Amino acid sequence: MxxxxxxxxxxxxxxxxxxxxxxxxxxxxxxxxxxxxxxxxxxxxxxxxxxxxxxxxxxxxxxxxxxxxxxxxxxxxxxxxxxxxxxxxxxxxxxxxxxxxxxxxxxxxxxxxxxxxxxxxxxxxxxxxxxxxxxxxxxxxxxxxxxxxxxLPTVDLLEYNLAGCEAAVVEGILTGTANFVLSSMMEADIPYEEAIRRAQELGIAEPDPRFDVEGWDTACKLTIIANAAFGAGLRLDDVKRTGIAHLTRAQMDAWRQVGRVPKLVGSIRRTAEGVKAAVELRLYERDHPFARVHGTTKAIRVETDAMGELLVIGGKSDPxxxxxxxxxxxxxxxxxxx
The missing domain is CATH 3.40.50.720 (NAD(P)-binding Rossmann-like Domain)
Incomplete structure (x- = not known):
């Protein structure tokens, strides 16, 4: 052997x-x-x-x-x-x-x-x-x-399950910590600082959570995926990025009243100018699949030329x-x- x-x-x-x-x-x-x-x-x-x-x-x-x-x-x-x-x-x-x-x-x-x-x-x-x-x-x-x-399968999904297809769009909730904070603010009606404290107590957030909540973690994952699966040649600085640390209870309440759910989403798109990647705060209607991704759960959605649209939700976020x-x-x- x-x-x-x-x-x-x-x-x-x-x-x-x-x-x-x-x-x-x-x-x-x-x-x-x-x-x-x-x-x-x-x-x-x-x-x-x-x-x-x-x-x-x-x-x-x-x-x-x-x-x-x-x-x-x-x-x-x-x-x-x-x-x-x-x-x-x-x-x-x-x-x-x-x-x-x-x-x-x-x-x-x-x-x-x-x-x-x-x-x-x-x-x-x-x-x-x-x-x-x-x-x-x-x-x-x-x-x-x-x-x-x-x-959460990302590169494997693109390289194995979708082998031979061209992916036009990849977007996902890729950072469990950020999703936990947003879910807590929306569902428990607590301020950002309290949501971070709870995440830290549960071992979900680092003592300094900025890397996750300012979108850097998602941006890094996008850079790797874009280069590995799209051959994009992107640098981290090429990824447009926003975070969630600025959000308030008042904003959450306003979105709650109109039936919207905020999510920090990373995306990769093929465009006429090449492959583009971004991290942005998006608002989804309550019945959208991403709106139903709670806590530290992650998700990815891919649009392809031949196999249509695929959606994967789940995967633990721990060591x-x-x-x-x-x-x-x-x-x-x-x-x-x-």
């Missing part, structure tokens, strides 16, 4: 969930694909852990809890060069300008033919075309489900769902594994 060695970098909350799912699904991989998937390494910015025979769960769990210091030699580009895993799962913090450490890990892995599964968005936003070209050159696979709305999306990508890789 062939071994498939996996390393997880940026080993935080999502990385830990990915490690747990890998452990839970080992028998599935043996039975379905005839391979032994082994988590051989995990790495953070300063240290990591490695065992070429596979890390014991108690080792990476202790490392995740901070009870095991790790080895300074088990991190960085040289670590990947020495160990040459079959698959890299990159889950670290995102640097949307330079790509940061995630970019270094991904480029190192792809250059040596290691398949890459990206959960962190920074490197993909900064240079998806360059990473995709490198993967093509070396025959490696670059998968990005976890970075593009996680449990385990993001990890599961990454392992969906792993299964796609294993299907073609020699």
């Amino acid at each position: 062939k071994d498939v060695n996996v390393i997880i970098t940026g080993f935080g909350t999502v990385g830990r969930e990915a490690a747990r799912l890998l452990d839970e699904r080992r028998e599935r991989y043996r039975t379905r694909y005839g391979v032994e998937v082994r988590l051989v390494g995990v790495a953070r910015s300063r240290t990591g852990c490695y065992d070429d025979q596979g890390l014991a769960a108690e080792v990476w769990e202790a490392f995740a809890r901070g009870e095991l210091a790790g080895d300074p030699a088990c991190t960085g580009a040289d670590f990947l060069t020495r160990t040459r895993p079959d698959v890299l799962i990159e889950t670290g913090p995102s640097d949307y300008v330079t790509g940061g450490a995630g970019s270094v890990y991904m480029k190192t892995a792809l250059a040596q033919g290691t398949h890459v599964i990206a959960v962190s968005k920074g490197a993909l936003v900064a240079d998806y075309p360059g990473l995709a070209a490198l993967a093509k050159k070396t025959g490696a696979v670059l998968k990005i489900s976890g970075a593009t709305a996680a449990a 385990r769902a993001a990890a599961a999306a990454a392992l969906k990508d792993l299964e796609h890789i294993l299907q073609a594994f020699d």
